[in-house]
Amino acid sequence: MKTPQFKELEGRSPQFFILMIVLAAIAAVGIYSAFLMHHEGHIITGMTNRIVWGTPHVFAVFLIVAASGALNVASIASVFGRKIYKPLSPLSMVLSLTILVGGLMILILDLGRPEHLIDVPLTQFFYNSMPSRWSQSVFGWNMILYTGFMGIVLVYLWFTLERRFNKYTKAAGLFAFVWRLALTTGTGLIFGFLVARPGYDAAMLAPMFIVLSFAYGLAFFCLMLIPAYSWSGRELGDAIVNRMKTLLGIFVAAGLYFVFTFYIAKAYSADAAQGVISFLLFGDNNYSTAFWFGQVLLGGIVPIALTLLPWFKSRGALIIASIAVILGGLSQMYVTIIGTQAYPMPLFPGKVVESVTNDGGIAPYSASIYEILLGLGGIAVAILLAVFAMNVLRILPASLADKDTDPHHTAS
Amino acid sequence: MSKDNFNKYRRQFLTAATAVAGVTIAPGVILNQVHAKPVNQPVSSANRWGLLIDANKCATGCNDCVTACHTENGVTGYGRPATDSQWIRKVKLTDKQTGHVQTIPMMCQHCEKPPCVDVCPTNASMKREDGVVLVDKHACIGCRYCMMACPYHARSFVHEKTTDQKYPRGKGTVESCTLCVHRIDDPNGAKDPACVDACNASGHKAMWFGDLKDPNSEISKRLKKYGGEEIRADLGLNTGVRYQNLS
Incomplete structure (x- = not known):
């Protein structure tokens, strides 16, 4: 196993420019959609006073969860000492940063008054710093967790790329690993702490989001790594690809287990959660379709089969599995975020509740094009920044051939 | 002399x-x-403002409290109930077992421990010393986390541009019942919120407003004598809005 040589992507081919232009165009259209949402108001979205978080949040929360998962590869190398993943660490860190930027961009642009964010440092970092005023807002904590994550991963990246500081990489990696667990815990608890809504209100959402993040992040990572090597003509050996493939399958299976346990526990409880769970899982609606066909079949069973069964050996299988994991992840967020809101809250047990705001009924929702474009814009920004980073920074090893990466490789 | x-x-x-x-x-x-407060003094925790609603007296089909609230506070809509602001709304309850029908007004319940205040990242959602829960529109970023956390669907997001404003409202911010705080803070203003005035004017007299901490106030006396229940009492929020004869 050699010391890897890192090299920028050349980025001079017409295909590279076309890719960058297409990504930039999608990002620009997404940002323009957000501008229209601010100009006209959220009335041009599908969101209402009942479905207060819509499609932008599906994309944003998915990306934020995937961002922490994208750091896995680096963590496996520096925290758990698996040397084969070490050459991939810088890409893993960069990707975790760019995916987080994409997710946060959607979240911020969806705000009703993003310009009021100027107050946040004052409230979260200064006013609320007094112990008597410590914020109880999970969003407030997350603002610190997200910005902190960016700072920590940047330092981690710096220590990894700058040879003089390599000795600190392990410590930085451990700190970043603990921080990313806190970050995804915070993201899960945005929902877990909503005690008024029986469909959420569970501490288990935090570990569930962490396990889901492993799969979402690794899928995103594979979808960046394999094309980057294939399109730039660099060698990517089977040793590393097969390891990631198996790992993805295990992560997806673990995620399914958590999802199964979450829903079975909710369904078993004798309280109001039963109603919302049977609505989400067995109702005649888009959410149960998204759950069974999107989250379970496409996001679970298909990638498990493609990654763990011995018949699918091609690299294409990993690509398809990764795409399926991402589509399954978006379905999961759609069910978790929008589906759970659509079901009425248990205000008056034993009563039929009617009002002008449809208190007792299922809240209708259909995403508007502006929401979808904003979400796709966030994904485009994440990819665009990552490709740009590969183009200007030495974060990709010149070769990931088996002889260069696999400590157990023997020339045949 | x-x-x-x-x-x-x-x-x-x-x-x-x-x-x-x-x-x-x-x-x-x-x-x-x-x-109980001269205009030049800060609000005090010596008061806690609340509402009491008698479900038996609230008339089916009457919408006077809603109209009065929205007129008083300049809350105009576009005929789109899913996205228009509803500071107060009438809810019709039909008992699944008995078929008994009641209607009640629902609004911000002015909780002692408001979940909307807990989750707000900018402190825009706040509770005054006198128990009135408000949104500071200048600090609200429009994230709607408070709307996710509120158990009562009491909050509205301003989805469209506002017209005919009387008190600060803004597209992209969240708003809800203020207990007509401008009346509370005006020593020369009306005694009760607009909804209570309208309910009294209609002759139904189903609503009382007052200081829950003053044992001699009408609302306290009524609550002591007849009791009053909270909606979603299981959450332990100790709401400032109580209901009677909800069965």
């Missing part, structure tokens, strides 16, 4: 001056007995 006479005139003058001052101040003082 002898010294005695001087003192006599001085006493008379002071008595007269006190009387004039008293007559001048008295109306304000009397009104302040309701609001």
Whole structure:
């Protein structure tokens, strides 16, 4: 196993420019959609006073969860000492940063008054710093967790790329690993702490989001790594690809287990959660379709089969599995975020509740094009920044051939 | 003028001056007995404002409280109930077992421990010392986390541009019932919120407003005598809005 040589992507081919232009165009259209949402108001979205978080949040929360998962590869190398993943660490860190930027961009642009964010440092970092005023807002904590994550991963990246500081990489990696667990815990608890809504209100959402993040992040990572090597003509050996493939399958299976346990526990409880769970899982609606066909079949069973069964050996299988994991992840967020809101809250047990705001009924929702474009814009920004980073920074090893990466490789 | 006479005139003058001052101040003082706060003093935790609603007296089909609230506060809509602001709404409840029908007004329940305040990342969602839960529109970023956390669907997001504003409202921010805080804070203002006035004017008299901490207030006396329940009492939020005869 050699010391890897890192090299920028050349980025001079017409295909590279076309890719960058297409990504930039999608990002620009997404940002323009957000501008229209601010100009006209959220009335041009599908969101209402009942479905207060819509499609932008599906994309944003998915990306934020995937961002922490994208750091896995680096963590496996520096925290758990698996040397084969070490050459991939810088890409893993960069990707975790760019995916987080994409997710946060959607979240911020969806705000009703993003310009009021100027107050946040004052409230979260200064006013609320007094112990008597410590914020109880999970969003407030997350603002610190997200910005902190960016700072920590940047330092981690710096220590990894700058040879003089390599000795600190392990410590930085451990700190970043603990921080990313806190970050995804915070993201899960945005929902877990909503005690008024029986469909959420569970501490288990935090570990569930962490396990889901492993799969979402690794899928995103594979979808960046394999094309980057294939399109730039660099060698990517089977040793590393097969390891990631198996790992993805295990992560997806673990995620399914958590999802199964979450829903079975909710369904078993004798309280109001039963109603919302049977609505989400067995109702005649888009959410149960998204759950069974999107989250379970496409996001679970298909990638498990493609990654763990011995018949699918091609690299294409990993690509398809990764795409399926991402589509399954978006379905999961759609069910978790929008589906759970659509079901009425248990205000008056034993009563039929009617009002002008449809208190007792299922809240209708259909995403508007502006929401979808904003979400796709966030994904485009994440990819665009990552490709740009590969183009200007030495974060990709010149070769990931088996002889260069696999400590157990023997020339045949 | 002898010294005695001087003192006599001085006493008379002071008595007269006190009387004039008293007559001048008295109306304000009397009104302040309701609001218990001169305008130049901060709100105090000595008060806790609340509402009591008698579900038996609330008339089916009557929407006067809603109309009055939205007129008073300049809450105009576009005929789109899913996205228009609803500071107060009438809810019809039909018992699944007995078929018994009741209607009640629902609005911000002004919780002692408001989940909306807990989750707000910018402290825009806040509870005053006197228990009134409000949104500071200048600090609200429009994230709608408070709407996710509120168990009562009491909050609305301003989805479209606002017209005919009377009090600060803004597209992209969240808003809800203020208990007509402008009336509470105005010593010369009306005694009750607009919804209560409208309910009384309609003759139904199903709503009472007052200080829950004052044992002699009408609302406290009624609550003591007849009791009053919270909606979603299981959450332990200790709401400032209570309901009677909800069955």
